[in-house]
Amino acid sequence: MTMKKGSDKTSKSEPETSDKPDFRDDDLERRRRQLDAEIATRRRSGSEGERGAKSGGTTGYGQAVKLSSEFIAGVAVGAGLGWAIDRWAGTSPWGLIVFLLLGFAAGVLNVMRSAGVVAQPGQKVPDKHPKGSDD
Amino acid sequence: MSNDPIHQFHITKLIPIEIGGYDFSFTNSSAFMVATIAVAGAFLFLTTSSRGLIPSRLQSISEMSYEFVASMLRDAAGSHGMKFFPFVFSLFMFVLVANLLGLFPYFFTVTSQIIVTFALALLVIGTVIVYGFMKNGIGFLKLFVPSGVPGILVPLVVLIEIISFLSRPISLSVRLFANMLAGHITLKVFAGFVASLSAFGAIGVAGSILPLAMTVAITALEVLVAFLQAYVFAVLTCMYLNDALHPGH
Numbered sequence: 001m002t003m004k005k006g007s008d009k010t011s012k013s014e015p016e017t018s019d020k021p022d023f024r025d026d027d028l029e030r031r032r033r034q035l036d037a038e039i040a041t042r043r044r045s046g047s048e049g050e051r052g053a054k055s056g057g058t059t060g061y062g063q064a065v066k067l068s069s070e071f072i073a074g075v076a077v078g079a080g081l082g083w084a085i086d087r088w089a090g091t092s093p094w095g096l097i098v099f100l101l102l103g104f105a106a107g108v109l110n111v112m113r114s115a116g117v118v119a120q121p122g123q124k125v126p127d128k129h130p131k132g133s134d135d
Numbered sequence: 136m137s138n139d140p141i142h143q144f145h146i147t148k149l150i151p152i153e154i155g156g157y158d159f160s161f162t163n164s165s166a167f168m169v170a171t172i173a174v175a176g177a178f179l180f181l182t183t184s185s186r187g188l189i190p191s192r193l194q195s196i197s198e199m200s201y202e203f204v205a206s207m208l209r210d211a212a213g214s215h216g217m218k219f220f221p222f223v224f225s226l227f228m229f230v231l232v233a234n235l236l237g238l239f240p241y242f243f244t245v246t247s248q249i250i251v252t253f254a255l256a257l258l259v260i261g262t263v264i265v266y267g268f269m270k271n272g273i274g275f276l277k278l279f280v281p282s283g284v285p286g287i288l289v290p291l292v293v294l295i296e297i298i299s300f301l302s303r304p305i306s307l308s309v310r311l312f313a314n315m316l317a318g319h320i321t322l323k324v325f326a327g328f329v330a331s332l333s334a335f336g337a338i339g340v341a342g343s344i345l346p347l348a349m350t351v352a353i354t355a356l357e358v359l360v361a362f363l364q365a366y367v368f369a370v371l372t373c374m375y376l377n378d379a380l381h382p383g384h
Contacts, residue, residue, distance in 0.1 A: 105298075
């Protein structure tokens with residue numbers, strides 16, 4: 001709709017050259033498509049560069065917060081689950097012990113996943129999500 | 136009070152409301168959440184209302200944020216994921232605007248409260264679980280069984296995968312909260328050095344240039360972190376939604 005409005009405006013603003021309005025509209029349409037394609041390619045390369053700069057700028061501090069939060073979350077969820085199971089089933093302290101160890105393993109798995117050492121669970125085809133590991 | 140780096144996170148009740156013994160007060164945190172939504176909504180509405188074919192600067196900011204989130208979602212979850220675009224875009228804009236608003240002096244940072252970020256993360260994981268079961272039925276549980284694991288190890292691996300899945304909302308919320316909290320405390324501590332050093336006469340005033348320069352530098356870093364954390368939050372949301380759309384493939 002905006003495209004139509006824009007082409008109308010151009011043909012109105014230059015009435016002496018618009019003796020062949022169909023031709024002008026076709027031309028405008030063609031140029032608009034060309035521009036779209038160019039923007040698309042340029043934007044893709046631009047966002048690649050942006051992404052690279054970002055992951056480079058946050059190497060130390062961001063990486064530390066990311067990995068430690070992954071690990072702590074794994075251990076905390078394991079301990080919480082174990083504690084809840086103990087409370088519910090009265091098996092204290094075995095649930096806490098077992099699930100704390102499992103939580104430790106899950107935390108290590110989280111860290112390795114977010115560091116890109118191990119593949120993500122839904123990522124069996126590596127070339128399908130090439131940029132999945134850089135978050 | 137002026138030098139207490141934690142003071143900025145205190146919650147104060149603006150309009151006390153209590154319903155049935157529960158505290159529903161309108162706090163400064165609620166006020167800034169409303170402000171966040173108002174700013175984000177007003178910005179997007181006003182900048183796109185002219186709908187120029189050739190966008191103005193502000194309009195192209197809105198269009199860029201749209202394109203940014205759309206391409207992120209399409210990359211991570213495929214074109215099926217686009218039905219979640221409104222959800223991801225709202226989350227991204229809310230976190231981004233809340234982070235940026237928090238950088239103004241005397242403003243409250245909504246995302247430095249873990250309960251806020253945890254609620255956002257629970258919303259994401261809740262959506263993943265509900266939609267995953269709705270779309271794939273019981274097949275969603277295949278997410279927890281990696282292929283190629285020896286039969287005897289499957290129960291152990293499944294338990295670990297379940298704990299790993301449940302830890303996602305916690306790591307998602309802790310990451311955003313810790314970044315914002317640590318950044319704001321650092322900023323406040325360095326700014327406090329400027330004030331306390333200037334009390335030592337001329338040498339102190341000369342020396343206080345160092346923490347002042349540091350404060351300026353950290354402010355710039357915080358703008359980057361504000362954007363980056365909103366980006367990370369949105370990217371992880373997209374990846375988790377991808378699990379709900381295509382489990383175990």
